[in-house]
Every structure is written in C-alpha cells, then in structure tokens.
Amino acid sequence: xxxxxxxxxxxxxxxxxxxxxxxxxxxxxxxxxxxxxxxxxxxxxxxxxxxxxxxxxxxxxxxxxxxxxxxxxxxxxxxxxxxxxxxxxxxxxxxxxxxxxx
Numbered sequence: 001x002x003x004x005x006x007x008x009x010x011x012x013x014x015x016x017x018x019x020x021x022x023x024x025x026x027x028x029x030x031x032x033x034x035x036x037x038x039x040x041x042x043x044x045x046x047x048x049x050x051x052x053x054x055x056x057x058x059x060x061x062x063x064x065x066x067x068x069x070x071x072x073x074x075x076x077x078x079x080x081x082x083x084x085x086x087x088x089x090x091x092x093x094x095x096x097x098x099x100x101x102x
Contacts, residue, residue, distance in 0.1 A: 039082045039094035046089045053079060 040049045056077035064073040075086040085093045 037096050038079050039096065040084055040091045042091050042093065044091045048088060049077070049084060049091065056084070 011034055020082075040053065044052075056079050059076040060076040060078070062073035062075045065071045072087050077084045077086070082096045084091055085095075
C-alpha cells in the first residue's frame with residue numbers, strides 16, 4: 001500500500017514537468033503618451049470644465065433609463081484627445097483617446 005502511494009506521488013510530481021509549459025501574455029498600452037494630456041478631475045462641475053478646457057467638440061445628450069436616483073443622467077463631452085463623463089453636472093471620469101492605429 002505504501003509502495004503504491006509513493007508511486008502515485010512520484011507520478012503526480014513528475015507529470016507537470018513532462019507537459020509543455022504555457023503562459024498568457026497581457027499587453028498593456030503605455031501611459032506615457034496620455035500622461036501629458038491634462039483632463040478634468042473627478043467632482044468638478046460642468047461650468048468649471050468649460051472654463052478650464054473651453055467648449056467641447058461634441059456634447060452628447062444625457063442618457064438615463066428612468067432618471068431616478070439609482071440611474072442618474074450620464075453626459076459625455078468629447079474634447080481633442082479626451083472625453084469627460086458627467087453624472088448630473090459633476091465629472092465622474094475622464095478618459096484619454098488612443099492614438100490612431102492603436
């Protein structure tokens with residue numbers, strides 16, 4: 001019985017080394033290019049964004065399923081190089097655009 005356990009243990013330890021190894025590769029975009037773009041901070045209101053960055057190239061209409069407190073209106077403004085997302089009139093997130101071809 002002991003001999004069978006040792007044999008099974010040996011096989012269990014040797015088997016993974018006999019199989020080919022593989023790994024996933026995660027490619028992450030470089031942030032150095034987007035780090036130079038200034039974007040609005042979270043919590044800033046719409047008039048402050050307009051004052052600091054000017055008028056957006058595109059103002060998308062607000063989107064809300066019901067308009068209730070659990071689904072507030074979300075608005076997106078697009079600028080050259082970044083977009084700003086608002087909840088009601090406050091910035092919740094700013095994202096930089098990828099360079100063309102990426």
